[in-house]
Amino acid sequence: MSFSVHGLAVSRGIAIGRAVIVASSRIDVAHYFVQTEQVEGEIERLRHARNEVATEILKVQQSLHDLGPSDAHPELTALLDVHLMLLQDEQLTNGVKHWIVERHYNAEWALTTQLEVIARQFDEMEDPYLRERKADLEQVVERILRVMRGVTSPVGVGQPRPGQDSAVDVPLVLIAHDLSPADMLQFKQSVFTGFVTDVGGKTSHTAIVARSMDIPAVVGARSASQLIEQDDWVIIDGDAGVVVIDPSPILLAEYGFKQRQGEVERERLSRLKNTPAVTLDGQRIELLANIEQPEDAVGALKAGAVGVGLFRSEFLFMGRNGKLPDEEEQYQAYKRAVEGMQGLPVTIRTVDVGADKPLDRVAQRAGEDHLNPALGLRAIRWSLADPAMFLAQLRAILRAAAHGPVHLLIPMLAHASEIRQTLALVHRAREQLEAAGVRQGVVKLGAMIEVPAAALTIPLFLKHFDFLSIGTNDLIQYTLAIDRADEAVSHLYDPVHPAVLHLLANTITQCHEQGKGVSVCGEMAGDVAMTRLLLGLGLRSFSMHPSQILAVKQQILRCDTTRLQTWAQTVLAAEDPAALMTD
Ligand code: PEP
Ligand code: MG
Numbered sequence: 001m002s003f004s005v006h007g008l009a010v011s012r013g014i015a016i017g018r019a020v021i022v023a024s025s026r027i028d029v030a031h032y033f034v035q036t037e038q039v040e041g042e043i044e045r046l047r048h049a050r051n052e053v054a055t056e057i058l059k060v061q062q063s064l065h066d067l068g069p070s071d072a073h074p075e076l077t078a079l080l081d082v083h084l085m086l087l088q089d090e091q092l093t094n095g096v097k098h099w100i101v102e103r104h105y106n107a108e109w110a111l112t113t114q115l116e117v118i119a120r121q122f123d124e125m126e127d128p129y130l131r132e133r134k135a136d137l138e139q140v141v142e143r144i145l146r147v148m149r150g151v152t153s154p155v156g157v158g159q160p161r162p163g164q165d166s167a168v169d170v171p172l173v174l175i176a177h178d179l180s181p182a183d184m185l186q187f188k189q190s191v192f193t194g195f196v197t198d199v200g201g202k203t204s205h206t207a208i209v210a211r212s213m214d215i216p217a218v219v220g221a222r223s224a225s226q227l228i229e230q231d232d233w234v235i236i237d238g239d240a241g242v243v244v245i246d247p248s249p250i251l252l253a254e255y256g257f258k259q260r261q262g263e264v265e266r267e268r269l270s271r272l273k274n275t276p277a278v279t280l281d282g283q284r285i286e287l288l289a290n291i292e293q294p295e296d297a298v299g300a301l302k303a304g305a306v307g308v309g310l311f312r313s314e315f316l317f318m319g320r321n322g323k324l325p326d327e328e329e330q331y332q333a334y335k336r337a338v339e340g341m342q343g344l345p346v347t348i349r350t351v352d353v354g355a356d357k358p359l360d361r362v363a364q365r366a367g368e369d370h371l372n373p374a375l376g377l378r379a380i381r382w383s384l385a386d387p388a389m390f391l392a393q394l395r396a397i398l399r400a401a402a403h404g405p406v407h408l409l410i411p412m413l414a415h416a417s418e419i420r421q422t423l424a425l426v427h428r429a430r431e432q433l434e435a436a437g438v439r440q441g442v443v444k445l446g447a448m449i450e451v452p453a454a455a456l457t458i459p460l461f462l463k464h465f466d467f468l469s470i471g472t473n474d475l476i477q478y479t480l481a482i483d484r485a486d487e488a489v490s491h492l493y494d495p496v497h498p499a500v501l502h503l504l505a506n507t508i509t510q511c512h513e514q515g516k517g518v519s520v521c522g523e524m525a526g527d528v529a530m531t532r533l534l535l536g537l538g539l540r541s542f543s544m545h546p547s548q549i550l551a552v553k554q555q556i557l558r559c560d561t562t563r564l565q566t567w568a569q570t571v572l573a574a575e576d577p578a579a580l581m582t583d
Contacts, residue, residue: 309543
C-alpha cells in the first residue's frame with residue numbers, strides 16, 4: 001500500500017526509482033554496477049573473502065584450544081562459533097548472490113545491502129538474545145569487507161551506468177539516515193538519481209552538495225530510512241519535500257508527468273544560457289558559480305556563469321583519514337579550476353572545515369562531543385590555529401593565480417586581530433614564494449561576511465579587503481541562533497527575518513558607498529523567491545550552484561530595479577517581511 005513521508009525540499013525535481021538503503025556507517029563502501037560477464041568474478045571475490053575470514057576464525061579457535069583447558073575462554077570460543085555459523089548463513093549468502101546476479105551490484109554493495117535486510121529482521125525480534133546477534137552479523141560483514149578492501153574489484157567505480165545493460169536498467173534512489181558532505185561528494189560519481197535522509201536542514205552542507213549535483217533530494221524526513229525497505233519503489237518530490245513509498249499506478253503516472261514537465265522546463269531555460277543577465281532597466285547583473293571541486297568548472301561554464309564566486313576548498317580536505325592535501329596537490333587542484341574557467345575569475349575560499357563539515361566521518365574530537373562545533377574551531381579559526389597548514393594553502397592559491405584571475409576569500413572572520421593575523425600570513429606566503437623563486441599571481445583579497453559581528457563592523461573589513469562576499473547561510477544561522485543542519489528548528493531558519501535583512505542591506509550599501517565589490521554566495525542567491533528582494537536591496541553580484549543560474553537569470557530579465565528599490569525599502573521596514581514577499 002502506498003504511503004508518504006514528509007521532509008524538507010532541498011533539491012528540486014522528481015526522481016522515481018528503487019530504494020537502496022545504506023547504513024550511514026557503510027556509505028564509504030563502493031557502489032557501482034558490474035557487467036553481465038563480471039558477475040561470476042564478483043561472486044568469486046566474495047567467496048574468497050568469506051573463506052579467508054573463516055580461516056582467520058579457525059586459526060584463532062585453534063590458538064585458544066592450544067592454550068589448554070585452564071586458559072580456555074568459553075565465551076570467546078562460543079562467539080567465534082556464532083561468527084562461523086553466520087558466515088555460512090544461507091540468507092546472507094543467497095541474498096548477496098541475488099543482488100549481484102539480479103541487480104549487478106558490486107560485491108561490497110551487495111553484501112551491505114543484504115546486511116541491511118537481515119539487520120531489520122533482527123531489530124524486529126522479541127528475543128533480546130537474538131536481537132543482539134545483529135552486532136555479530138555486523139562484525140562478520142565488517143571482516144569480509146576488510147578482506148575485500150585488499151582485493152579490489154577489476155571494475156572501476158561508476159563505469160557501467162544504468163541503461164547500458166538491461167539487467168541494471170532500473171533507476172535507483174539512495175535512502176540513508178544521514179550523509180556527510182564528504183559522502184555526498186562520493187555520490188557525485190555514483191548511480192543514484194535522488195536521495196532521502198532522515199536528518200539535515202535546508203542549508204546543511206549535505207543539502208548544498210545535493211543542489212550542486214542537481215538531483216532531487218529530501219532531507220529531514222525523520223524515520224524515512226526505517227519506514228522504507230530495500231528495493232521498495234519510491235518517488236522523491238524534491239520540490240514539495242515529499243517521499244512516496246510503493247506508489248499506486250495513478251501516482252506513478254502523475255509524477256511521471258511532472259518529471260517530464262520538469263525536463264521541458266529545463267530545456268526551455270537552457271536557451272537563456274547566452275543571454276546577458278540584464279534587467280528591464282538596463283542593470284547588468286553578475287551571475288557566478290559556487291563549486292566544490294575543480295571539475296565543477298565545466299558545469300559552471302555550461303550554465304553561463306561569468307566566473308566562480310565561491311570555490312569551497314574544504315572539499316579537497318575531507319574524507320582523507322586525516323591526511324591533508326599538501327601544497328602541490330592543492331596547487332594542481334586550484335590550477336585545474338582556474339584553467340577550467342578559461343580566463344574568467346575564480347574565487348577560492350580558504351578551508352572552512354568544522355561545524356557540519358567534519359574532515360572525516362568522526363565529526364568531533366574525542367571527549368568533546370558536548371561542544372558546539374558551529375561555534376568552535378571552524379573556518380579561519382581552524383586555519384589560524386595551524387599556520388603551517390594555512391601557509392601551504394595560501395602558497396598553493398597564490399601559485400594558481402599565475403594561471404588566471406584568482407580572488408582569495410577568507411571565511412568567518414569576526415575580529416580585527418583575526419584580520420591582522422590573516423593578512424600577515426598572506427604577506428608571509430608571498431614572501432616565501434618570492435624567496436624560493438616560485439611563480440605567483442596577484443590576487444584580490446576578500447572577506448566573507450557571515451557572522452553578525454562582521455556585518456556590524458563593515459568599515460573595518462572595507463579598510464582591509466578589496467571585496468566582500470555575504471555568506472547568508474551562516475549569517476542567518478548565527479543571527480537567529482538556529483543550527484542550519486538541524487531539521488527540528490528548520491521552521492525558524494528565516495532568510496527574511498528583519499534582523500537578517502538589515503545586516504544584508506547595511507553590508508551592500510556600505511560596499512557601494514566605498515566603491516567595493518559585494519556579492520551574496522549563500523543559498524539565498526540561488527533562490528528565485530529571493531531574487532527580486534536582493535536586487536531591490538542593491539545587490540548586483542550573485543553566486544550560486546550552476547544548476548540555479550538560468551532560473552535566477554530568467555527572474556532578472558523580468559525585473560525593473562528602480563521599482564524594486566522602493567518595494568525593498570517597504571519590506572525592510574516591515575514587521576513581517578515574509579508577508580510582503582509575494583507583492
Ligand atoms: C554561507 O555561509 O553562506 C556560505 C556560502 O558558506 P558555507 O555554506 O560553505 O558555510
Ligand atoms: Mg559559511
